Amino acid sequence: MTTLAHILSASYIGLYSANVLPSETGFIVVSLISAGVIDLDHFYFLIKDRKYFKQNGYKNNLHKARSTLHELLGFTIVGFIGFILSFVDIKLAKIVTIPALIHIAEDMIIGISIPFNPIDKTEINLIPQKTIIKIAIDIATIIIFGLLWMKYLNVTS
């Protein structure tokens, strides 16, 4: 899934479920960052393993360009951060946790993942890994959540 689709969908779900108002711009910024920041690990692996990707291509290999943060271990770390934050500010805890969890969940559902990395390297996928299906999901997500974002932000005007 593209980072844009992740950011639009995961941050919207986070904001909506935490009842954040469109005027609470601080929370909106945090949710956008939380929804997208995990994808930064791709850059590291794309640069580090550029020879591998040049030889084997990116198609069906992009799951190899991510850290354990994208797997169940990341899910646990994000959950732990959210748990600590819940004692300080419950809204902030939800805004930090939900978008990140949704992002990781989306990647696990749509792509190939190695959930128990580093202790087990078995690759799993929930849906067929056909490019056309992935593109369709991506476009549908961007359109649906793009419209929901427009509706959400229009409340203020």
Add this chain to the structure above:
Amino acid sequence: MDEIPKRNQLTQLYRRPLHELERVMPFYIKDPNVYQLLGLIFSVLFLFTKTNLHQIILISLILVLDWFDGATARIFSLTSKKGYLIDVVADRISEGLIFTAILNSIAGKIFFSAYLLNNILSFYSVKSGKHTIIALRFFYLVFLIINSFL
């Protein structure tokens, strides 16, 4: 881990009657992953629930779908290590979403900390070959039902 981790004998107390029941049930969808995906969609919907009743309905649905996915895998001989891993991961994602939604209450915090423990237990189960995971969503459902009567 090369084989599917074994479950505790104690769980057979409730699993055996379910296994008997699933043999006579018709399963029109034969792909376990479909039930997993539906369960995950309902888990996302859980984030938007406002009442106890809505939560009870959704968790019941999620648990039934979780049972269906295992049942179809058993009936149609689709059980595998990959299937087990998918099941465990989907359950943790589902729990993560459910228990983040209720983080604002004390009970929610207790369930959330148990969910974090479940994540660690999932790694342990895969590493040791012994399925040692708490049925947290079931316990939360029981908690919700008791709570709605009090």
